[in-house]
Amino acid sequence: MEQSNPDRIRQTPSQTVGPFFAYSLTAMQYGYPYDSIVNHALLGADTPGERIFITGRILDGQGNPVPDAVVELWQANAAGNYRTAPISPKDNDGTEFTGFGRVGTGTQIGAKFQFETLKPGSVANGQAPHINIVLFMRGSLRALYTRLYFSDETEANAQDELLNAVPEERRHTMIARYAEAPGGISYHLDIHLQGDQETVFFDI
Amino acid sequence: MEPTNFDVQPPHLYPAYKSTIYRSPTRPLLPVRELIRDLSLPVFGESVLQKHDNDLTKNARVNGEPIGERIKVAGRVMDDSGRALPNVLIEIWQANSAGRYVHKAEVHDAPLDPNFLGGGRVLTDSDGMYSFYTIKPGAYPWGNHYNAWRPNHIHFSVLGHQIEHRLVTQMYFPGDPLFEYDPIFQSVPQHARDLLIAKFRMDWTDPEFALAYQFDIVLNGRYQTLFE
Numbered sequence: 001m002e003q004s005n006p007d008r009i010r011q012t013p014s015q016t017v018g019p020f021f022a023y024s025l026t027a028m029q030y031g032y033p034y035d036s037i038v039n040h041a042l043l044g045a046d047t048p049g050e051r052i053f054i055t056g057r058i059l060d061g062q063g064n065p066v067p068d069a070v071v072e073l074w075q076a077n078a079a080g081n082y083r084t085a086p087i088s089p090k091d092n093d094g095t096e097f098t099g100f101g102r103v104g105t106g107t108q109i110g111a112k113f114q115f116e117t118l119k120p121g122s123v124a125n126g127q128a129p130h131i132n133i134v135l136f137m138r139g140s141l142r143a144l145y146t147r148l149y150f151s152d153e154t155e156a157n158a159q160d161e162l163l164n165a166v167p168e169e170r171r172h173t174m175i176a177r178y179a180e181a182p183g184g185i186s187y188h189l190d191i192h193l194q195g196d197q198e199t200v201f202f203d204i
Numbered sequence: 205m206e207p208t209n210f211d212v213q214p215p216h217l218y219p220a221y222k223s224t225i226y227r228s229p230t231r232p233l234l235p236v237r238e239l240i241r242d243l244s245l246p247v248f249g250e251s252v253l254q255k256h257d258n259d260l261t262k263n264a265r266v267n268g269e270p271i272g273e274r275i276k277v278a279g280r281v282m283d284d285s286g287r288a289l290p291n292v293l294i295e296i297w298q299a300n301s302a303g304r305y306v307h308k309a310e311v312h313d314a315p316l317d318p319n320f321l322g323g324g325r326v327l328t329d330s331d332g333m334y335s336f337y338t339i340k341p342g343a344y345p346w347g348n349h350y351n352a353w354r355p356n357h358i359h360f361s362v363l364g365h366q367i368e369h370r371l372v373t374q375m376y377f378p379g380d381p382l383f384e385y386d387p388i389f390q391s392v393p394q395h396a397r398d399l400l401i402a403k404f405r406m407d408w409t410d411p412e413f414a415l416a417y418q419f420d421i422v423l424n425g426r427y428q429t430l431f432e
Contacts, residue, residue: 007285008284008285009282009284009285009286009422010212010284010396010399010422011212011213011284011399011422011423011424012212012371012373012399012400012420012421012422012423013212013213013214013373013392013396013397013399013400014213014214014371014372014373015214015359015372015373015374015388015389015391015392015400016221016223016372016374016388017359017361017372018359018374019307019309020297020299020305020307020309020310020359021297021359021361022307023297023305023306023307023321023322023323024295024296024297024322024323024324024325024359024361025295025297025361027323030308032306032321032323033264033321034263034264034321034323035254037248037252037293037325038246060226060227061225061226061227061230062226064226066227068309072370074245074246074367082243082244083246083247084244084247085247086247086248086249086251087246087247087248087249087252088248088249088251088252089251089252090251098246099246100246106309132243132367134370136372137227138223138227139221139222139223139224139225139226139227139228140216140224140227140228141213141214141215141216141218141221141224141228141388141391142213142214142216143370143371143372144229145236145367161239162234162236162239162240165234165236165239166234193226193227193228193229194226194227194228194229194230198229198230198231199229200231200234201229201233201234202233202234202235202236202240203233203234203235203236203237204236204237204240204367204368204424
């Protein structure tokens with residue numbers, strides 16, 4: 001066990017989000033009588049740019065989709081900049097790009113998650129376009145962090161510092177698959193909590 | 205470099221809490237602290253707050269007051285160097301005084317309260333302080349093992365300033381006799397469990413209105429202090 005620095009105050013321990021988060025964290029998505037500060041759209045109705053969908057599932061160690069997880073995405077805009085101005089729920093009606101989304105996996109068939117966003121630009125040299133993912137769920141005592149990369153960014157992915165820190169045979173667990181769907185371009189990523197395909201999670 | 209303060213954190217796999225068995229990563233986490241620096245989290249302002257978001261005794265009233273013991277919960281959010289963190293969004297949810305959640309998947313046979321939702325949110329002020337009113341939540345049974353009961357608790361979701369500040373946790377009440385039977389509480393190393401238990405604060409009480417509890421929240425502050 002690692003020793004903590006005595007000059008530091010002890011951090012508050014993490015606890016599971018549990019199964020009953022929806023009426024607070026994702027109320028409108030689940031139809032509860034409370035407003036939501038964030039939803040599946042990381043942009044407004046009139047935000048310029050080509051929309052993409054991010055879809056996927058979270059699969060447990062028995063291969064079953066997890067129907068009670070919270071998925072958060074946080075990403076840069078198309079120019080590679082993270083939003084620093086305060087986000088308002090009204091942004092979903094306008095032209096702004098927030099870069100932040102949150103959904104629960106309990107409202108779509110097959111426990112899928114789906115987000116609507118723009119493809120991010122590269123944030124810095126040595127970083128391929130990517131989206132930060134944070135997961136919470138019943139049965140998870142701590143937040144799980146990973147990243148989503150894009151399958152059509154082969155060259156940039158090959159230069160990415162973080163991907164290169166991952167054993168080659170596991171890199172694909174963070175790369176979302178490009179697909180052309182009737183509604184537009186989508187990228188699909190299944191997140192495996194365990195097993196041969198176990199996703200790479202981070203010590204943040 | 206300061207190591208992650210794992211010695212207060214629960215492990216991913218804690219078999220007594222059965223749902224962790226198939227939902228916890230089995231491989232070592234990728235150390236990314238050199239690769240992910242200065243990644244801020246989204247910022248929210250006053251525009252996300254509705255009038256009674258910080259008063260769960262008022263934000264879902266239909267035809268009267270919610271039933272139960274009215275309490276105030278307050279505290280400071282800071283990083284682990286003790287620096288107060290202003291403008292941190294805290295989202296909360298909890299069971300009602302009978303131990304029943306509004307959630308549709310909840311099957312516990314205890315009454316719903318038509319005047320209580322159990323959801324709310326609050327932002328920390330310039331001193332990192334937050335405060336909200338609510339009804340003291342009840343204990344409730346769950347299916348982890350025979351005769352399993354959760355101690356009284358309030359769920360907290362905290363969006364600090366940096367990516368390493370994202371925290372979801374639960375606040376407990378002092379002296380709860382269910383602590384020793386609850387694997388979720390017990391998943392935290394014994395010496396750190398006190399960090400999840402609010403302190404009763406007689407001096408913060410609103411006389412003739414509500415008893416008060418203090419729950420300070422300390423977030424991982426590694427990156428910000430790295431260059432000091």
